[in-house]
Amino acid sequence: MTLDSVRSRMESVRSVADVEANASRDPQVVQERLRTMYRSLGPDDRFQAHSVLMEWLASDDEVLRFDALALVDDFMIAASAPALAQLAVRLASSILPGAPYELKKVNRIRARLAVPADLVIVSEFPVTGPT
Numbered sequence: 782m783t784l785d786s787v788r789s790r791m792e793s794v795r796s797v798a799d800v801e802a803n804a805s806r807d808p809q810v811v812q813e814r815l816r817t818m819y820r821s822l823g824p825d826d827r828f829q830a831h832s833v834l835m836e837w838l839a840s841d842d843e844v845l846r847f848d849a850l851a852l853v854d855d856f857m858i859a860a861s862a863p864a865l866a867q868l869a870v871r872l873a874s875s876i877l878p879g880a881p882y883e884l885k886k887v888n889r890i891r892a893r894l895a896v897p898a899d900l901v902i903v904s905e906f907p908v909t910g911p912t
Contacts, residue, residue, distance in 0.1 A: 787822075787829035788836075794818045795848060812851045819852055831860045838864040843879060850883075854890045865891050 782790070798814035801807075822830055837849035838861065846868070853861045865887055872884040 782826050782829060784829045784832055787826055788833045791815070791818065791830060791833050811848060815848060815852055816855060819856060831858055834858065834861060835864040838868050843877075843883070846883070850886060850890060854893065857894060859894050862891065862894055865894070 794814050795811060798811040801814075802810035819827070819830060834849045834852055837845045838853070840846055840849075852858065853865070869884060869887050869891065872880045872887060
């Protein structure tokens with residue numbers, strides 16, 4: 782498949798699953814469907830899917846980034862390291878209330894992907910509440 786067709790398939794799976802998740806009040810539906818779709822991809826299509834996930838990580842849509850982070854974490858997608866680093870920088874300077882929590886998640890994933898510790902971005906904002 783081409784990048785556009787993989788992107789379209791991923792967006793379609795995500796969109797249909799989102800409707801189902803809302804109807805069933807089960808937020809895990811989207812991630813389950815995306816995992817299933819990702820597992821079904823061959824090596825060439827996975828390469829294309831990685832490009833789509835990098836786009837999602839760069840998105841301003843927090844929910845889209847959440848789904849991308851879940852796939853990156855579940856499947857240990859090392860190719861995402863540069864996009865994760867860029868996202869960490871963005872989140873570290875963000876004033877959005879959820880940014881410190883998302884940054885912790887991004888740094889945890891980066892650590893699991895064996896990104897050198899000196900490249901982990903620390904937020905300048907205090908994180909309060911459960912971790």
